[in-house]
Amino acid sequence: MTGGTELIETVAAPMADAVPERVRRGRGWGPRIWIPLVVVAFYVLAAIFGPMIVTFDPVATDTANRLLPPLSHRDDGSLVLFGTDQVGQDLLAQTMQGARVSMLVGVATLLLAGFIGVVVGVVSGYFGRWADAVLMRVADIQLTFPGILLAILIAAVIGQSVLNVVLILAISGWVTFARVTRGQVLATKNREYVDATRTLGASNWHIIRTCILPACTAPILVIATLDIGSVILAEAALSFLGLGTPASTPSWGVTIANGRNLLSSAWWVSTIPGICLAILVVSFGILGDALRDRFDPKMKGI
Amino acid sequence: MRLAERPTGTAAPGTRTGPLLRVQDLSVSFATGSGRLRAVDGVSFDVGAGETVAVLGESGSGKSVTAQTVMGLLPRPAGRIDGGSVSFDGVDLLDRPDSYTRALCGTDIAMIFQDPLSSLNPVFRVGTQIGETLRRRRGVSRRKAREHAIEMMHRVGIPAPEKRVDDYPHQFSGGMRQRVMIAMALSMNPRLVIADEPTTALDVTVQAQIMSLLADLQREEGMALVLITHDLGVVADVADRAILMYAGRVVETGPIREVYDHGAHPYSVGLMGSLPTGDQDRLTPITGAPPDLRQLPTGCSFHPRCAFATDRCRTEEPVLRPAPDRPQAHLTACHHAEEVLADGIR
């Protein structure tokens, strides 16, 4: 141990003795957690209810009101908060529709990637041996392939649809979950309490259920929060390249790409959805960071 | 600048009167997630030149924090010195800037840590690490520093030091690593060596090697040695004096045989009773558990676990006083020392 061993003991042991873990975790449910939570909640509400209020029709055109800057009025007097694009589409409606698509893709991808990753991680970490060797080599190869390249390759081949985007991103995203889960399983597997449970005659399934999985939830939650931002960014990048969601269900990336050729004449078409995207991703980033500090300060490298 | 203030410690030992290290009324607290805790609470003791002193106590007694404070290694800003003084060679270190203490460290005061593996930098050769103090502090060449490292490794009994000087810490066994630590600590002939649990991480047979090495080196070098440990046994052979700590306070101090054989504090008596010696059928442990340092009991912190406790113990904090009818150097912080001693005789 270090020179500070006893210090750690004196500080940590009485604290551990006197203060319940849940209370300690609960304390300081601070601004780093609730501010991004409020932002995310706002996005979720906007994504659910926004398109009901301000309808978006991908094929409608309104050439009379094309390229209106933000906060200007249509000729019928209605306010366009975010401006309009080159065919007169309302950008606010487009952005809210984009939020719906981007967040849907993000959550669906995470669920799929998380499920694959956790299963692979537990199998590989808990049962080890050849399963571990094979699965981790597959993960290595997968890591060797820059994720976006794999996504581009697959997208180019199988074509554009929301489902395809989810599949593609999950294929490149499961590795993180698998590695984190495996690491946590390996760390937990050798804890004495797992041995203790085993000596009671517990089955592998009982041990995985009561000892292994509960120890994995916190890091998986943290990874999911940190990852959802990257998934949304990756989806936007794919869509920007024209390989993501189709024009009928435009995500933010599609809108940003639309505005690219209008940069000199209508800056807002690209910029505003970009800002919306950035705020959401930053919120997830702050939230993930805060959760990581709370649950497991040792996971800093991830 | 007065000579005495020079931090390099060029003053020959013995030119000053008074103890080499004097800790007076030292209090240190730590910020934790749920309030401050007092890790060290009004601790006073002296260490004379060439003396071997054992600081004893269980985890949470504040013994290591005291050592860290002396070395200026207290983690900031969590750790805070609330009062008292630490004088080395008559100069109060807490009055001086941190750089003053830092300059004394390595040359005049050196430290040996508990776990030699984590205390050695894994990416540097041991020779580099042993010779580093000499090289950086005295500006000698790399070659000279390496030669010095070989010499020090030889002195602490590492076989074939010429070959091993270029090895990395992980290539050494636990005992050999601790020898490397000792070589590093002694490389500048310090006048005071503080060893914090130097044998706790080692096996019994290796423990014996290291303790006898430390005792031999202490005799040859004439340095003062402070041994911090929870193991009453390992220091019994080598220490002159014992300082027994409980919940951040010194509860008993005196010549080691006095404290061990004629404990005048219920805690020291209880510790002795907890040790299996081979001839008792049943141990007589202290009841209860050490207190939460953030909510120390009033009066004497030991009173909830003490068989002698009275109302006075619950209200009035005992101060160190001479143990009744014992040699003068034997001090105890117990209101009922008389009864404790009488009980021990019976």
Add this chain to the structure above:
Amino acid sequence: MASAEPLLSVRDLHTTFPIRSALLRRRVGGIQAVAGVSFDLQAGQTLGLVGESGSGKSTVARTIIGLEQAASGQVLFQGQDFAAAGRAQTRRLRRDVQMIFQDPYSSLNPRRTVAELVSEGWQVQPGFGPRGTWRASVQELLERVGLNPDHLDRYPHQFSGGQRQRIGIARALAMSPKLIICDEAVSALDVSIQAQVINLLQDLQRDLGLTYLFIAHDLSVVRHISDRIAVMYLGRIVEEGTRDEVFDRPTHPYTQALLSAIPVSHPWRMPSRERIVLAGDVPSPADPPSGCRFRTRCPKARDRCAVEVPALEVRLGEHASACHFAAVEPAVAPTA
């Protein structure tokens, strides 16, 4: 002495840990953690298994209880071979042999309450344990080990190290075991707490007729609690006998050195004490010395020790020793 059938009998046990290559996890070698260990343990007795790190004492325990796979040899519990037992029998054996672990902080699942921890064995062993009244039964157990029975819905972190160790003991007792393996069960505790737990273990043994395999590196503690002692070095037992035989008349040079190295709290009370300071460190179990494994550090080593493995047999006095020269040079008698 060994009149009745022993409760636990270990026969020539070997446990080997594979060394695997980094890349393909291919097996490239093995560490013989336990290399031919045999002993008997009578019901109601305590066998102290002592040794330094790397001696394999914990591996012996983990192999007996099934946490490690034995490479060869037998573990017989009441004459039944553990390895040969079927599923149902293994379950039953699991109940009879319980373990108390070293680290009171990591041996309790932090996410389960005391009630869940103590009753976990009843959940995983179908048809075993109290029905309906299980909370009351947990409370009884908590009281039995000196804990407040009202604390059954608390989490482990709400207890001190000594209290956690008591929870671990309650968990073992819940299975009504015959044999409890204490693997360094008191090593992590402070002296005053350690003494409390030792007293508890002794009380339980007396009241419930338990048998202990007590594994520790602290010889004073082992001496205090054991009836018989086995000393291990690098995967082998080098000396085995009654407590007093081993402590008062050790015949193996390693035992002699080990006993002389015990830190003594009052050295001035025994002026005749002679310390044998061993040179060097324990060799790596991946590459043990040939012949007698202790010879590299042994003051008595001769040529013969490098070629011939000394058997554990009675050579002098009434207990077994694995030294060629145990009988030739009677021991100095360190009295700790």
Add this chain to the structure above:
Amino acid sequence: MVAYIVRRLLFAAFVMWGAVTIVFIVLRMVPGDPALVMLGPDASPDEIAALRESLGLTEPIPQQYLHYLASSVRLDFGDSIRLGGDAMGHVLERMPMTIQLSVAALMFAVVFGIGFGIVAALRVNTWADRVITVTSLVTHSLPSFWVGLVLILMLARGLQLLPSGGAGSFAHLLLPAFALALPFTAMVMRLTRSGLLEVINEGYIATARSKGLSERVVIFPHAIRNALIPIVTVVGLYFGAILGGTVVIETVFAWPGVGRLIVDSIGFRDYGVVQSGILVIAAIFVMINLIVDILYGYLDPRVRLAR
């Protein structure tokens, strides 16, 4: 050490085989007749048959795979339908531009990431630390293609300071390299900061202080050598991500590299070029990881000798 390098090389070859196989499998996933898809509805049956023949689609799948592997070893990925000539040739021709861009971005990320990371760690919990940490969090979360667009809008179109696209001069390199480097700078910075903060709590740092070494020596080299070890590994991984990122950034800035070539080729169903480009990038990444692994062994003696 030699044995170790050989083993790593073998592993690299294994990974390349995996990558080649993945490409093969993905290309088999093309819905319908690939030749028809590639040539479009206007193609004559003869043209389609010829392409099928040259793509080897007439053979059974295992044989196709073997042929594919064999031609992969010869770096032969067929001709480019769009540009004509050897597909791999087009890729290799564009490669220097992509390497230039990604190395510039990597250097930026490493220099500024490690620099700011050290500053933040040494001034932990001060305003400087907070500014750096918050900035890194935000830059990490910005989509790089969008950053590129905003940079073009402000610096190229607005202030007319730098060219908005194309290549040819150092000025052309600045914007794309910066946009590409931004998220990675943030990641390197966070990793440096947390790594250094962790190392500072290690026992050997207390030892270094107890030896009376100045705080500067305690940090350089005692702390930093240890903190660098994980950073080196991760930077290797980031280089792969940067290479992947060039695909998007080259499109935004009209940078004539492999990334843009790949994206353009996708539109034309020019699969020969797409797979050549992807395999070349994967090969570079494998090589970088090999170098990182060897460097890792150099930095950490425990790893070096254990292998």
